[in-house]
Amino acid sequence: MISFENVTAIFPRGAGVKDINLRVNSGDFVFIIGPSGAGKSTILRLIYMDIFPDKGKVKVYRYDSSKIKEKEIPLLRRKIGMIFQDFRLLNDRNVYQNVALSLYVSHVKTREIKTRVYEVLNSVGLGHRVHYKPDELSGGEQQRVAIARALVKSPIVLLADEPTGNLDPKVSAELMILLKKINKEGTAIVMATHNYKLIDYIPDARIIQMDKGRIISIS
Amino acid sequence: MTVFFFLIKEGFKGLIRSQYAGLFTIFIISISLILIGLGFVISRDMVFAVQKLKSQFELEVFLKYAATDREIEQFYAMLDSMPEILHASYISPDSAAKRFKKEFGEDIYSILDYNPLPPSFTIELKPIYRNVVSVEGIIANIRKNPIVDEVKYRRNLLLTLEKYQRIIFVIATLVFLFFTFVSIVLVSNSIKMTIFARRELISTLKLIGATNTFVKVPFFIEGALEGIIGAIISCGFFYALTYVANNFFYHFVYYKIQLDLKFYVGLISLGFLFGLIGSLRTVGKFLGKIG
Incomplete structure (x- = not known):
């Protein structure tokens, strides 16, 4: 479903990822762990084709980074759900409208x-x-709205970039339980995090450890 | 249909959310349209006045005393056949003497014993030939006839009218171009500010799979709406101006402002175009930088 073949992507200021080979199958729960600047978020950005490899190629569903046309990128992103540390909800509209936006763009x-x-x-x-606005909700609730927005379009994979970064341990635990449930229902999840403790919530997850832009171990 | 209504709604909401930037754009568009409209009305009425003055313009062709009736008839026929001439009327020496008496109150025969006034023609030209270049050409043609003694016309008046007509045209064109440019640039800037203020929405839309068209259309609708609202305000101004001028000032200036439905439709179309062009040129340019 997702594959990286000898992928190198370097930013003008130097950071990025080098020689990445990995595969994510449907139903997988994959942790990408490592310190800040290890290249975790870059992997996610390569998956939703916000950036493109300088070398190698990324394949997601039926889209290939070396062949994809600009107008196909929105179609790819409709197949991918995304959640972020800062939630990225729109405060000028309520919970319903935030979630519905995902479906409006897909012409439902x-x-x-x-x-x-x-x-x-x-x-x-x-x-x-x-009917609540995001800023009237707690951090955990806001992240759940973001998850709802990602899931409502029935994505093939849910990408989570430090989703517990702004949440306290109790709420983080609740969120991990929710993500586990979503994964059990068939949605693949790729989560980038520097919080090693989160791994304990998903014992059968695959773990990709990164440092300085390279994969240092896969289990 | 769902997406269509959604985008229309987003365009309207965007206008409300843009607050000061939107209000500023509407204000600028309405001021620009008021100035363009005033420029149009003033130039239109001045051109109309100049044309009215020009319509009184005539050529006077004096013939030689020796011209025979047959020669005069042939000359009349020639004038009739000239495409530039709208109307030519013959004034015999006797008619000229009567006109003299009517205008000056004296009988020419009691002053001079004979009638010195030659036979003549007054010629009215078709409107498009009422300019110095055409008139000179027509006179040269007329002068070729040997019975023509002299051709007179008010050359200086014609030159002055032409000069003013040109100045009015140039000023009206400059006013139109300047305010068109100003409106479009300001709408562009306002939309630029709006795009910047809504970068969060734009990047979220792109992340969840919105196409560029989906992201752009509400901005186009918003720009067009700003233009139309600005135009409606300027229409209100002109309606009020016409009402006040024609009801309260007509007796002092004997001038009525006449504005028809076409004028108002023209203003609204211009406002719509200003808003749309302003947003088109900005959205395409700046949207790619976000997301």
Whole structure:
């Protein structure tokens, strides 16, 4: 489903990733761990084709980084769910509207949007918060809205970039339990984090350890 | 249809969210359209006045005393066949004497014993030939006839009118171009500020798989709306101006401002275009830098 073949991507200021080979299959839960600047977020950006390799190629679903056209990138991103440390929710609209936005961009019909948004919000435990604005919610709730927004389009993979970075340990634990449940239901998850403790929540996850832009171990 | 209505709604919401930037753009567009409209009305009415003055313009062709009736008839026929001439009327020496008496109150025969006034023609030209270049050509043609003694016209008046017509045209064009440019640049800047203020929305939309068109369309709608609202305000100004000028000042200046539906439709179309062009040139340029 996702593969990296000898991928090197260097930024003008020097950091990036070098000689990356990896594969993510459907249903996998993959941790990418390592210190800051190890290249974890770069791996995720290469997957959603925000940046492109200088060498090698990345394949996601049926899209190949060496062949993809600019107008196909939105189509790829509709297949990928993304959550971030800073949630990236829009504070000028409520929870329902934030989640529904994902479906509007995919040209889904209004009636279906309504059904799917309520379903996904109930599944992340936010059915009672639909009319709240993000800044009226706690950090954990905001991250769950972000997860709902990512899941509502039934992605093939959920990319999580330090999703617990702004959350306290208790809320982080709740979030990991939620992500485990989502993974058990069939969605592959690739999570970049520097918090090694999170691995304990998913014992059967694959772990890719990175440092200075290179993979130093895969288990 | 869902996406269509969503984008329209986003365009309207965007206008409300843009607050001061949007209000500023609307204000600038309405001021620009008011000045363009005033430029149009002033130049239109001045051109109309100049044309009215020009319509009173005539050529006077004096014939030699020796011209025979047959020669005069042939000359009349020649004038009639000239495409530049709208109307030519013959004034015989007797008619000229009567006109003299009417204008000066004296009988020419009681002063001079004979009638010194030659036969003549007054010629009215078609409007497009009422300019110095055409008139000189027509006179040269007329003078070729041996019975023509002299051709007179008010050359200086014609030159002055032409000069003013040119100045009015140049000023009106410059006013139009300047305010068109100013409006488009300011709409562009306002949309640029709006894009910057909404970079978070744009980058989120791109992350969740929105196409460029999906991201751009609300900005186009917003720009066009700003243009239309600005135009409606300027229409209100002109409606009020016409009402006040024609009802309260007509008796002092004997001048009525006449604005028809086409004028208002023109203003709204211009506002729409200013807003749309302003947003088109900015969104394409700056959207790629976000996301």
